[in-house]
Amino acid sequence: MNLTTFGLTPFVLADVGEISESVIFFTLLLSAIVIFSISYFCEEVCTRLRLSPVLGQLISGIILGVSALKILVFTDGDMAINPMVIDLICQTTGASTQEAVIAYSHQLTAISEGVANLGVIALLFVIGLESDLDHSVKVGPQAAIVAGAGVVLPFIGGTVGLMTLFSVATLPAIFGGAALTATSIGITAKILKELGHLQSEEGQIIIGAAVLDDLLGILILAVVVSLVKDGSIDVANLVYLLLGTTVFVAAIALLRTQIAKAFDAITQKFQSDNGPLLLAILLALAMAAIANIIHLEAILGAFAAGIILSGTRQQATLLHELEPVTALIAPVFFIVVGAKTDLSVLNPANPGSIEGLWMAAFLIVVAVIGKVTAGYLIPSAKLNRLAIGIGMVPRGEVGLVFVGIGASVDILSNMLTAAVILTVVVTTLIAPVLLPLALPNGIATEQKA
Amino acid sequence: MNLTTFGLTPFVLADVGEISESVIFFTLLLSAIVIFSISYFCEEVCTRLRLSPVLGQLISGIILGVSALKILVFTDGDMAINPMVIDLICQTTGASTQEAVIAYSHQLTAISEGVANLGVIALLFVIGLESDLDHSVKVGPQAAIVAGAGVVLPFIGGTVGLMTLFSVATLPAIFGGAALTATSIGITAKILKELGHLQSEEGQIIIGAAVLDDLLGILILAVVVSLVKDGSIDVANLVYLLLGTTVFVAAIALLRTQIAKAFDAITQKFQSDNGPLLLAILLALAMAAIANIIHLEAILGAFAAGIILSGTRQQATLLHELEPVTALIAPVFFIVVGAKTDLSVLNPANPGSIEGLWMAAFLIVVAVIGKVTAGYLIPSAKLNRLAIGIGMVPRGEVGLVFVGIGASVDILSNMLTAAVILTVVVTTLIAPVLLPLALPNGIATEQKA
Numbered sequence: 001m002n003l004t005t006f007g008l009t010p011f012v013l014a015d016v017g018e019i020s021e022s023v024i025f026f027t028l029l030l031s032a033i034v035i036f037s038i039s040y041f042c043e044e045v046c047t048r049l050r051l052s053p054v055l056g057q058l059i060s061g062i063i064l065g066v067s068a069l070k071i072l073v074f075t076d077g078d079m080a081i082n083p084m085v086i087d088l089i090c091q092t093t094g095a096s097t098q099e100a101v102i103a104y105s106h107q108l109t110a111i112s113e114g115v116a117n118l119g120v121i122a123l124l125f126v127i128g129l130e131s132d133l134d135h136s137v138k139v140g141p142q143a144a145i146v147a148g149a150g151v152v153l154p155f156i157g158g159t160v161g162l163m164t165l166f167s168v169a170t171l172p173a174i175f176g177g178a179a180l181t182a183t184s185i186g187i188t189a190k191i192l193k194e195l196g197h198l199q200s201e202e203g204q205i206i207i208g209a210a211v212l213d214d215l216l217g218i219l220i221l222a223v224v225v226s227l228v229k230d231g232s233i234d235v236a237n238l239v240y241l242l243l244g245t246t247v248f249v250a251a252i253a254l255l256r257t258q259i260a261k262a263f264d265a266i267t268q269k270f271q272s273d274n275g276p277l278l279l280a281i282l283l284a285l286a287m288a289a290i291a292n293i294i295h296l297e298a299i300l301g302a303f304a305a306g307i308i309l310s311g312t313r314q315q316a317t318l319l320h321e322l323e324p325v326t327a328l329i330a331p332v333f334f335i336v337v338g339a340k341t342d343l344s345v346l347n348p349a350n351p352g353s354i355e356g357l358w359m360a361a362f363l364i365v366v367a368v369i370g371k372v373t374a375g376y377l378i379p380s381a382k383l384n385r386l387a388i389g390i391g392m393v394p395r396g397e398v399g400l401v402f403v404g405i406g407a408s409v410d411i412l413s414n415m416l417t418a419a420v421i422l423t424v425v426v427t428t429l430i431a432p433v434l435l436p437l438a439l440p441n442g443i444a445t446e447q448k449a
Numbered sequence: 450m451n452l453t454t455f456g457l458t459p460f461v462l463a464d465v466g467e468i469s470e471s472v473i474f475f476t477l478l479l480s481a482i483v484i485f486s487i488s489y490f491c492e493e494v495c496t497r498l499r500l501s502p503v504l505g506q507l508i509s510g511i512i513l514g515v516s517a518l519k520i521l522v523f524t525d526g527d528m529a530i531n532p533m534v535i536d537l538i539c540q541t542t543g544a545s546t547q548e549a550v551i552a553y554s555h556q557l558t559a560i561s562e563g564v565a566n567l568g569v570i571a572l573l574f575v576i577g578l579e580s581d582l583d584h585s586v587k588v589g590p591q592a593a594i595v596a597g598a599g600v601v602l603p604f605i606g607g608t609v610g611l612m613t614l615f616s617v618a619t620l621p622a623i624f625g626g627a628a629l630t631a632t633s634i635g636i637t638a639k640i641l642k643e644l645g646h647l648q649s650e651e652g653q654i655i656i657g658a659a660v661l662d663d664l665l666g667i668l669i670l671a672v673v674v675s676l677v678k679d680g681s682i683d684v685a686n687l688v689y690l691l692l693g694t695t696v697f698v699a700a701i702a703l704l705r706t707q708i709a710k711a712f713d714a715i716t717q718k719f720q721s722d723n724g725p726l727l728l729a730i731l732l733a734l735a736m737a738a739i740a741n742i743i744h745l746e747a748i749l750g751a752f753a754a755g756i757i758l759s760g761t762r763q764q765a766t767l768l769h770e771l772e773p774v775t776a777l778i779a780p781v782f783f784i785v786v787g788a789k790t791d792l793s794v795l796n797p798a799n800p801g802s803i804e805g806l807w808m809a810a811f812l813i814v815v816a817v818i819g820k821v822t823a824g825y826l827i828p829s830a831k832l833n834r835l836a837i838g839i840g841m842v843p844r845g846e847v848g849l850v851f852v853g854i855g856a857s858v859d860i861l862s863n864m865l866t867a868a869v870i871l872t873v874v875v876t877t878l879i880a881p882v883l884l885p886l887a888l889p890n891g892i893a894t895e896q897k898a
Contacts, residue, residue, distance in 0.1 A: 050664040272496040
């Protein structure tokens with residue numbers, strides 16, 4: 001199995017052509033204005049309704065995306081764009097319709113996805129930077145329990161249920177079950193941060209477990225895609241992946257203090273103002289690339305870079321400087337996730353959707369119960385175990401990666417694809433609503449945090 | 450004449466194709482790492498050598514670009530990319546050579562140029578935000594003198610010299626002369642800011658004059674391109690452009706205080722944390738788009754938005770939050786300008802370059818003398834008139850826009866194109882070297898400003 005097929009979402013690139021830079025520039029401005037104004041509006045509304053801004057960003061993405069306005073469209077590219085946008089570009093810049101479509105889809109696919117990718121990297125880097133590792137080590141065993149049970153329960157429940165209740169064939173059923181395993185660190189961590197619970201014991205367990213179940217989820221995905229492709233598991237690649245993960249984690253654990261000291265020593269000799277900030281970003285990008293090279297998720301590398309730099313003297317300064325940068329680019333990630341979600345499969349008027357809706361309802365129940373049960377398996381009754389379980393519910397970007405890979409290897413039926421997408425949407429949407437209810441004391445610290 | 454042809458640089462878009470997202474993501478990380486590490490290195494070296502960081506960024510662009518490493522390549526796209534980069538992508542991600550080339554040029558053209566464009570907008574917005582308008586109005590007449598003379602002298606000197614000394618035909622000679630008119634606000638303002646001279650009377654005159662000669666340069670460009678295309682001036686478009694400019698400037702002058710008050714009133718009602726920052730960015734983007742729509746440079750719109758918000762209560766907070774954002778994205782603009790500059794035309798070993806080198810030498814002399822003379826035309830001997838003239842010298846992005854348009858309307862010979870590019874490079878490179886010498890008292894305030 002070739003692990004580089006991970007994250008395979010059909011990515012439609014623009015046609016070859018020479019488009020005037022002024023057209024490109026105007027479409028860039030237009031895209032930025034639309035994204036910023038709608039996300040700002042939704043964030044403000046969510047804040048006033050005491051909902052999570054992440055929810056606002058996801059909803060603005062859904063409003064902008066394929067489901068509604070069709071202003072932010074990623075798949076099927078050209079044909080799917082709202083014609084009003086294209087008309088506006090043509091009338092303003094004098095470009096032809098074809099030029100406007102190419103320029104717009106070019107700007108959208110590359111810049112929105114690029115900024116979204118950098119945004120989730122920045123977010124995980126900042127979350128790592130804010131972490132208190134001594135605290136995290138204490139919660140390690142609990143996190144392992146939550147992660148292990150949170151992967152096994154939805155995986156088995158989903159697979160068996162799809163086979164018995166919906167007569168899905170074995171391989172697609174395994175794929176559907178596997179898509180339920182991995183928690184979205186990005187969404188969960190952002191919600192916890194907004195609730196002021198990132199440093200609480202519950203928050204640390206959730207983040208630790210989310211990191212672990214991402215690793216487990218990636219392994220399961222490797223096995224499943226391998227099964228789909230060859231009918232057998234490619235042991236060499238699996239061993240490589242396990243070895244790579246082990247070496248990566250061990251190297252960070254061993255070299256963490258040395259790298260932090262080296263960072264302090266180097267930055268002390270800097271004369272240019274932005275030296276420390278640039279070097280920190282460089283480390284985050286480099287570790288993201290290394291994670292990518294050894295076939296882990298890039299965001300795990302950025303997260304590890306943040307953890308390393310949390311031990312430096314520059315921690316507070318870096319956090320302070322990265323705050324506005326992250327505030328500007330991280331929302332783009334959630335907007336893009338929302339925009340890529342096609343809610344038209346929800347339409348109950350379409351008879352073809354009905355079985356998909358039932359399948360989705362089943363997967364959602366398994367996804368939620370699996371993670372909440374995993375939370376309750378923690379032996380300590382002092383902890384808010386319900387909150388831990390709910391914190392593990394959102395599947396977000398990881399679930400969407402599974403859907404993309406499923407599409408690329410032609411294993412998922414349209415119905416199962418729709419059901420998995422719905423599960424991702426619902427699990428992602430309910431966590432920001434439920435978590436503040438399960439962690440009520442966090443609300444007070446959220447204001448102007 | 451169709452003014453939407455402004456800024457026409459051949460923009461090669463990638464081939465249609467489906468590239469895996471992991472390949473796109475890895476190339477994004479790779480591009481970001483290369484850009485950040487080389488620009489960081491050059492900035493640190495320049496700071497230690499007491500040169501301007503802008504110079505470091507331009508040089509890092511030249512090192513990364515077509516002239517040397519060919520890692521950041523914009524024209525002729527695919528063929529010109531350093532094969533080592535492509536090999537690295539192929540070996541790491543398992544992509545085919547073709548996929549790697551498409552992914553890489555896709556990421557490069559869209560993201561580098563997109564971020565560069567947003568970077569120069571952010572830069573001008575911040576410069577506007579820092580401005581002290583009461584102070585600027587006082588220097589208005591001096592700025593008008595510098596701008597007027599600084600446009601007329603290089604235009605006439607360049608055109609007549611090209612015709613008489615180098616036997617260039619009338620239209621290309623006019624184009625060559627016109628390319629010498631407009632100062633690069635972005636580069637000049639950044640240098641002044643680093644020298645701590647943005648608020649000095651000299652700094653205010655330079656910025657004011659740079660804004661004015663950009664407007665004048667755009668008008669001349671409109672006329673010249675119209676001459677080249679039709680053999681006559683399109684009066685309707687010219688009137689439209691003049692009217693648009695007048696209305697834009699008048700509207701800002703009249704509504705400035707009201708918009709600032711409205712901004713303060715709205716942001717006071719905000720509940721979401723990032724509301725004021727997002728609204729400010731939205732205003733900057735919207736005014737950039739409006740400027741673009743009425744065929745002015747977008748950066749003038751962002752600059753105007755900054756001036757408007759400099760009158761709000763949020764000024765200090767906004768500046769504080771935008772500082773790290775600008776520090777990260779504005780350098781990309783200067784890196785891209787450097788990367789697009791092909792220094793291979795400098796090669797004196799190539800006999801075809803010799804006349805081009807003489808032509809360039811002539812244009813450089815006219816470009817420098819024209820602006821320095823314009824500085825000395827200010828009646829007040831108390832001002833550092835040499836510094837004002839030198840501050841007007843860099844042509845930067847505006848000169849490159851002229852070159853791009855010249856290429857698109859097939860009016861410039863290769864030799865004249867090369868000579869104009871060289872003039873842009875040299876005028877852009879010498880200002881950061883000479884300005885600190887002409888404004889020596891600024892050096893002290895530069896440290897950790």
